[in-house]
Amino acid sequence: QVPLVESGGGVVQPGGSLRLSCAASGFTFSSHGMYWVRQAPGKGLEWVAVIRFDGSSRYYAESVKGRFTSSRDNSKNTLYLQMDSLRVEDTAVYYCARGAGAGSFWHLDIWGQGTMVTVSS
Amino acid sequence: EIVLTQSPGTLSLSPGERATLSCRASQSVPINYLAWYQQKPGQAPRLLIYGASSRATGIPDRFSGSGSGTDFTLTISRLEPEDFAEYYCQQYGKTPLTFGQGTKVEVK
Numbered sequence: 001q002v003p004l005v006e007s008g009g010g011v012v013q014p015g016g017s018l019r020l021s022c023a024a025s026g027f028t029f030s031s032h033g034m035y036w037v038r039q040a041p042g043k044g045l046e047w048v049a050v051i052r053f054d055g056s057s058r059y060y061a062e063s064v065k066g067r068f069t070s071s072r073d074n075s076k077n078t079l080y081l082q083m084d085s086l087r088v089e090d091t092a093v094y095y096c097a098r099g100a101g102a103g104s105f106w107h108l109d110i111w112g113q114g115t116m117v118t119v120s121s
Numbered sequence: 122e123i124v125l126t127q128s129p130g131t132l133s134l135s136p137g138e139r140a141t142l143s144c145r146a147s148q149s150v151p152i153n154y155l156a157w158y159q160q161k162p163g164q165a166p167r168l169l170i171y172g173a174s175s176r177a178t179g180i181p182d183r184f185s186g187s188g189s190g191t192d193f194t195l196t197i198s199r200l201e202p203e204d205f206a207e208y209y210c211q212q213y214g215k216t217p218l219t220f221g222q223g224t225k226v227e228v229k
Contacts (some may be wrong), residue, residue, distance in 0.1 A: 047218040107156040107171035
């Protein structure tokens with residue numbers, strides 16, 4: 001049983017939208033802050049967003065603020081990333097990751113396998 | 122924003138040798154909330170060290186972390202073949218959370 005499984009990636013035109021999902025299993029999803037981290041092809045890791053265990057607060061990287069929205073449904077053990085106004089520079093593998101604790105400031109102890117998002121005309 | 126600078130960019134070593142990776146922060150990392158991750162090609166990152174010096178579950182004791190404030194080090198005491206990979210430091214004490222640019226440990 002894989003703890004985190006992302007889905008929803010694909011190819012989209014600049015200006016388009018995409019919603020990523022991250023299905024969690026094997027742990028108490030509602031007790032953990034959850035994170036999105038991306039990695040452009042051949043590049044390093046970039047933090048994108050974090051949402052507290054109960055969804056009460058969220059933080060975003062400046063590069064995505066106002067365009068991306070992170071949400072969660074604890075009844076479905078699922079994390080989401082709504083990505084609007086996509087740009088070519090958003091092209092990356094998007095990982096969801098579990099924070100070791102409930103809040104927004106934890107190390108990332110479990111990672112999904114990632115889903116590729118390609119923004120291209 | 123806390124900028125993390127890792128050095129060297131690439132470390133060329135042989136199995137059995139000691140690896141020392143550096144991560145320097147542009148300002149003090151709150152509560153030493155500094156983690157190290159290992160990433161192999163085509164795979165997701167894996168947590169090695171958190172809180173600057175605590176080993177994650179299942180991580181061999183040849184991996185150790187040290188440092189505080191602005192200077193942190195990841196040491197691999199004796200490189201095994203499976204340790205050749207990319208390594209990233211990350212601070213999670215303050216938003217925006219930031220990663221270093223990575224250090225590649227390659228076979229000499």
